[in-house]
Amino acid sequence: MNNRTVLVLVLTVFMLASSAVSQAGSIWARRDRNMPNLYADDVARHIGDILTITITEDSKIENKAKRNLKKETDRSTTFDGKLGISHILPSIPGFNMTAKSSNELKGKADYKDERSFIDSVTVVVIDILPNGNLVVMGTRNRDIAGDKQIIEVSGIVRTSDIAFDNTVKSERIADFRIVSRNGGVADPFNRPGWLGRIFDTIWPF
Numbered sequence: 001m002n003n004r005t006v007l008v009l010v011l012t013v014f015m016l017a018s019s020a021v022s023q024a025g026s027i028w029a030r031r032d033r034n035m036p037n038l039y040a041d042d043v044a045r046h047i048g049d050i051l052t053i054t055i056t057e058d059s060k061i062e063n064k065a066k067r068n069l070k071k072e073t074d075r076s077t078t079f080d081g082k083l084g085i086s087h088i089l090p091s092i093p094g095f096n097m098t099a100k101s102s103n104e105l106k107g108k109a110d111y112k113d114e115r116s117f118i119d120s121v122t123v124v125v126i127d128i129l130p131n132g133n134l135v136v137m138g139t140r141n142r143d144i145a146g147d148k149q150i151i152e153v154s155g156i157v158r159t160s161d162i163a164f165d166n167t168v169k170s171e172r173i174a175d176f177r178i179v180s181r182n183g184g185v186a187d188p189f190n191r192p193g194w195l196g197r198i199f200d201t202i203w204p205f
Contacts (some may be wrong), residue, residue, distance in 0.1 A: 148184040
């Protein structure tokens with residue numbers, strides 16, 4: 001067997017061995033496509049993603065109204081008894097008439113209301129608008145020692161307003177709507193009794 005034949009046999013064996021190795025699995029497992037990218041963030045961008053809303057609502061209303069109206073009327077009439085045709089009609093006794101009227105209205109109203117609501121609710125993206133804004137909605141139920149609270153939140157979120165930790169402030173949400181319902185053990189103590197409601201109806205001042 002000459003050297004050329006030996007070289008051909010060696011090359012053939014090497015190619016077969018390389019093919020077998022290439023068909024075998026790599027020592028590094030392939031990454032599952034369903035797993036998130038190592039460098040990807042968790043910011044909500046798609047329908048079904050979750051987003052945390054930080055609620056900090058402070059409302060302060062102060063209305064003052066003051067009204068002061070006054071009207072006075074003074075009229076006086078004097079008649080000397082002459083009818084203008086003295087040679088035909090006799091004179092009649094004269095008289096004086098004076099009328100005075102006064103009308104005064106004073107009113108004052110003062111209304112002041114201060115409320116604060118601080119909480120955080122995680123919502124779900126339910127729709128994406130054509131401009132890329134996210135429509136979100138979420139509900140949180142609490143039942144602590146018989147005191148129940150239900151918080152419903154919805155609105156439209158701009159993706160650029162979402163922070164790196166996947167949170168957004170409530171003041172940045174368009175059409176923001178929050179509904180809070182309380183019930184349970186403490187609910188009867190937050191409402192006036194039936195006797196108080198009757199007095200409020202009969203004597204609302």
